[in-house]
Amino acid sequence: MSTQPVIATSGLSKDYGSGRGLFGLDLEVGRGEVFGFLGPNGAGKSTTMRLLLDLIKPSAGSAQLLGLDSVNDSLAIRRRVGFLPGDLALYPKLTGRAVLDYLAELRGGVDRRLRDSLVERFDADLDRPVRQLSTGNRQKLGLIQAFMHEPELLILDEPIAGLDPLVQQSFHALLGEVSAEGRTVFLSSHTLSEVERVTDRLAILRQGRLVVVDSLENLRKVAVQRLEIEFGEPVDANEFRALPGVTEAHAEGSTVIVGFEGPADAVVKAAAAHEVRAIRPYEDDLEDIFLRYYRTDDPA
Amino acid sequence: MSVPTLKMTLRLRLLFAASAGFGLIAVLLGVGALFPAVGHAIGKLSIPKGVDQLLGGADYGTITGWYRSEVGSIYGPLLIAAVAIISASASTAGEEEDRILGLVLAHPVERSRLIVAKAVAIAAIVVVLAIGCWVGLIAGVALAGGGITVGHLAAYCLQLALFGFATGSVALAIGAGTGRRSLANGASAAVAIIGWLINGFAPLVSAISWLKYLSLFYYYDGNDPLAHGVDIANVIVLGAAALLLTAVAAISIKHRDLHA
């Protein structure tokens, strides 16, 4: 049973007309994975998640969650899944506590200690009416309700939106614990940098269609790396252009920026012929392939 | 039925329903207090037949006619219908448009059970208003010098409650079936007002007088419960309409897409 995927969709589609929606999604997410679901605005991420929770009905195809059919066994699925909707809304006049109480009651009660520990962890304010809360503080309530019943599967639509870096850190730590316990996380995001540290595998969706599904590691292998090398005196960028794997090189004063695929060996050795003051990696290397996948004119 | 949802719906609607209830009681007392002074004088005025029909076709000179025209024909049903309609649309389509329903329904609760809980909440609100109405009427009639039995007042309030519940159920069915709050409010208000007009005018033209049977208002007011007590058939029709519409609401939300 442990080899059975936690999420398995087959030809899952939701056609909204004029090319919008989700088309023929085939995806498998395994137990204990933290799976990133990425794509630009309107790619169909939220649509997919709403289909999985039976909030909307597929126009074709099907999905299995925890081995159960997303439409026919939805009630049983929802018992075991935690969901954070994108663009979360809660009863504006009620306090965070009242909202969490209600949502817990809908599940027939939750472990008080777990809930309290989540509240503490995210430093959530439960005493003020929801409408007085900032976006991030509202999002914390959304995260608490998604995690408070220890679901086997978490479906989180843009969970990081609006969270400050400290809260993001607690959230990332929580994801780590959850996946270590063998629970599964399926989360969406617009950018790789948001999920890079926590996801094992990821899928990129564009215009309702799956573009790529791979591990972060594999994506990294094909990624263009970039190094910024600062020399003691100006160096000709052409020295680097001719090296194997180098895709670009240009000089800015005494600094040369080199982009290359594969091992860094040749670049580093060529640089060593000069006085090297500093070598800095460019952070946005992975983001680059990403944008390549996002761009609609690129066949990817 | 989802009990947490029932409690939550009541909690969210309580203030609104309570303020409507206090307003109703105040009006009922005021109407009773006015009767000794003006009731007899107005009773002698001649009023055009159409207007008279809309006001219940009653004799203002008597205490039953006075209350029927001052409260029973417009104010009472208007108030209870408004509270029921607004509550029903807000707790179905309103929550959906506010994107709260999507989160609630990601929890293990069946859509139909959720809707039944909302319907029970509307029924409870309407019953509380009707009890307030009964208390207000007893006091108001006493202020007016008596003349309607407590039993007839209860009969009136029962038919009022059922009228409110049935009208609210129209909004519940439209709200649950479409997820559009303004449509639910507008269409059910139209059903109530057209019903009121049909009940007033159809009897004036014998060829279409049967139309009154299509009006919820007829089953609330037709037998004049203040004067004649409860009409079981009318009670059954209103109750059945409410239950049927609630069933429509519970079924129609089941297989449709929730709005984002």
Ligand SMILES: Nc1ncnc2c1ncn2[C@@H]1O[C@H](COP(=O)(O)OP(=O)(O)OP(=O)(O)O)[C@@H](O)[C@H]1O
């Ligand atoms: N109810 C609907 N009716 C018509 N079109 C819809 C509906 N819901 C979504 N769409 C369309 O389906 C496409 C996918 O939308 P979706 O919300 O799933 O995108 P997303 O990937 O979540 O985008 P974002 O990153 O902006 O949240 C969009 O083009 C959207 O306009």
Ligand SMILES: [Mg+2]
């Ligand atoms: Mg989205």
